[in-house]
Amino acid sequence: MxxxxxxxxxxxxxxxxxxxxxxxxxxxxxxxxxxxxxxxxxxxxxxxxxxxxxxxxxxxxxxxxxxxxxxxxxxxxxxxxxxxxxxxxxxxxxxxxxxxxxxxxxxxxxxxxxxxxxxxxxxxxxxxxxxxxxxxxxxxxxxxxxxxxxxxxxxxxxxxxxxxxxxxxxxxxxxxxxxxxxxxxxxxxxxxxxxxxxxxxxxxxxxxxxxxxxxxxxxxLQTHVLMDNHIQTIKAKLFVENGGSITIDIGELERLQPTAAYLYEVFKAYGFTEWDDVHHLLTAMSGKEVVSKTHRLLKDRQHLILSELESIPKRSYLIFENEEQLDLPLNLNLEDVNSIEKSGQNTIFMDKEKLNFPLVLRNWEKGDYFYPFGMQGRKKLSKFFKDEKMDVVSKEKQWLLCSDNDIVWVVGKRADERFKVEDSTRQIVKITWAT
CATH class of the missing domain: 3.40.50.620 (HUPs)
Structure with a gap:
């Protein structure tokens, strides 16, 4: 031997x-x-x-x-x-x-x-x-x-x-x-x-x-290697990275036969165990989800969205006027300036005297509304998100910069008309999101 x-x-x-x-x-x-x-x-x-x-x-x-x-x-x-x-x-x-x-x-x-x-x-x-x-x-x-x-x-x-x-x-x-x-x-x-x-x-x-x-x-073992190689090819085709989550076209999944076996193979690595529930997601209403210990699989219209569970619970963060901001989920910088430069999705200019400090950075909630910059009248955030074609996961991850209960900025998307710089403005604050 x-x-x-x-x-x-x-x-x-x-x-x-x-x-x-x-x-x-x-x-x-x-x-x-x-x-x-x-x-x-x-x-x-x-x-x-x-x-x-x-x-x-x-x-x-x-x-x-x-x-x-x-x-x-x-x-x-x-x-x-x-x-x-x-x-x-x-x-x-x-x-x-x-x-x-x-x-x-x-x-x-x-x-x-x-x-x-x-x-x-x-x-x-x-x-x-x-x-x-x-x-x-x-x-x-x-x-x-x-x-x-x-x-x-x-x-x-x-x-x-x-x-x-x-x-x-x-x-x-x-x-x-x-x-x-x-x-x-x-x-x-x-x-x-x-x-x-x-x-x-x-x-x-x-x-x-x-x-x-x-x-x-x-x-x-050889059969398993062949199958695993095939599944990796399928996942490379179906799994589309989208802002930290993965989007999967339901129609493409349903074309795979036998569907239940494919669902098990492509999603087993993410800790799911309730496979009947995963299968039912294909025909469920938008917003239905299945959760494992580490991941969530969410139905959003014609797609499934796979994302990791957030390790830190959502909460509000205070942003003070003249202090360095620590432990924020976003890298926001506030700077007093004398004039308006070119704005963009990641930079806005606000009338500082219209803001009530400390500002609050929080996630969106049902019923939120704001006054989109450049438009007249208010708009519900749910309608704004729909117009922006944002999926459910993106909406949940969206941050709002607020003054008291009013939204100042849908961060990275749109500023609020009520806080814009006008001819009468005496103090201007430049707010930048460094991505």
């Missing part, structure tokens, strides 16, 4: 050579074999062991064993002890999930602080089968059927190409010692039930089940 392992690294994982590797080692057979294979392959490595304190003296025995193994292999060992039960209780999760979270959080910290390049774990082909069956039993898309990735960011699993039988055969032939985890024999957990009851039956039904499974997963 050692030569096969070396060849696998040479051909498929050459980037591991010359890098500092952190090998996760529980003390069990799989991880101990991985430690021996990595060291005997001449790779630069250290061991990392987590003591979750769940099995009293047995957990401490695992820690002592890994420390002695590191000494035997002549490599560094890093050990971390956790209060796993307290973490699980605090986060209202299972012990298994708590251990997983703690383990990978610590591994990430060690990678960053100690200068390791990759985390190497001992997952093998049988682990992949178990993950496949767990995901299949719970209901999953094609991603769940792909199982455990061999390379995922800085985590590498070089033993996925080997069966557990191969791993154990190598351990016995090389007289490698390891620790047995008593929890692995219990059928309390779903993974153990699948490991002890389901997978052996599948292997019994078909002697080459594992090899066939690995071949099928390879085909699935």
């Amino acid at each position: 050692l030569e096969k392992f070396k060849k696998h690294v040479d051909l498929d994982l050459p980037f591991l050579k010359g890098k500092r590797l952190l090998v996760a080692c529980s003390g069990g057979g799989d991880s101990v074999v991985l430690a021996h294979l990595t060291q005997r392959s001449g790779l630069d490595m250290a061991l990392a062991h987590c003591n979750f304190g769940l099995r009293a003296a047995e957990s401490d025995g695992d820690e002592d064993f890994v420390r002695r193994l590191a000494e035997q292999l002549g490599v560094e060992v890093l050990v971390k002890r956790f209060d796993t039960e307290a973490y699980a209780e605090k986060n209202r999760g299972s012990i298994q999930m708590a251990a997983r979270d703690l383990r990978y959080q610590w591994f990430q910290e060690v990678l960053e602080k100690e200068g390791f390049d990759f985390l190497v774990t001992a997952h093998h082909a049988d682990d992949n089968v178990e993950t496949f069956l767990i995901n299949l039993s719970r209901g999953t898309g094609i991603e769940g059927l792909l199982g455990i990735p061999e390379v995922n960011g800085k985590t590498v699993r070089p033993m996925l190409a080997f069966s557990q039988d191969e791993v154990m055969a190598y351990a016995h032939s090389e007289q490698i010692l390891w620790r047995e985890d008593s929890s692995n024999t219990s059928n309390k957990y779903l993974r153990n039930r699948i490991r002890h009851e389901v997978v052996p039956k599948l292997k019994e039904l078909h002697p080459t089940f594992l090899q066939n499974f690995m071949r099928t997963q390879s085909h699935l």
